[in-house]
Amino acid sequence: MLVIIVPLFGYLFWRSVQQFQGRRAQSSADEDIAAITPSIQNGLDSELYQIEQRLAEQDLQRWPAESWEQWRERLHEKIAEPYWLTFSDILALHYRYRFDPQGLSAAQRQQLRQLSQAWLVKFQSSEGRPSAVQSPEVRPSQKNQP
Numbered sequence: 001m002l003v004i005i006v007p008l009f010g011y012l013f014w015r016s017v018q019q020f021q022g023r024r025a026q027s028s029a030d031e032d033i034a035a036i037t038p039s040i041q042n043g044l045d046s047e048l049y050q051i052e053q054r055l056a057e058q059d060l061q062r063w064p065a066e067s068w069e070q071w072r073e074r075l076h077e078k079i080a081e082p083y084w085l086t087f088s089d090i091l092a093l094h095y096r097y098r099f100d101p102q103g104l105s106a107a108q109r110q111q112l113r114q115l116s117q118a119w120l121v122k123f124q125s126s127e128g129r130p131s132a133v134q135s136p137e138v139r140p141s142q143k144n145q146p
Helices: 002-041 048-057 068-076 081-099 106-125
Strands: none
Touching (some): 068 081
16 A cells, blocks of 8 residues: 555655746746837837828838838838938837837937827828829939939
């Protein structure tokens, strides 16, 4: 009988130790995930996404595999120069907000908000006019050609 009881208690002891170590490892993994999550979520509330949505409504959407920089270059010939230049500034701030481990300072974050909101208001007020969205026939590269 002792031959059966000793191995049984040994097995139960071993299982309880394994479960305890598993919980401890799991809580450590949860802490690691909690530490990483804020850096992954940084920039997801960027106002650039509002601009992206507004441009998509004008059939100037970003393509699925297109990077922000590629989209910015494609937009260069489709939106007026002042909008494009401001968009470039907004994109630079967005990239820092989204991907820089140090992020943006409070002043830079406020600048991103203000630039984006001003861009949206100006774009909304001039929507459909040549100054905001250029027609396909009139491109900056064609204006200077004789």
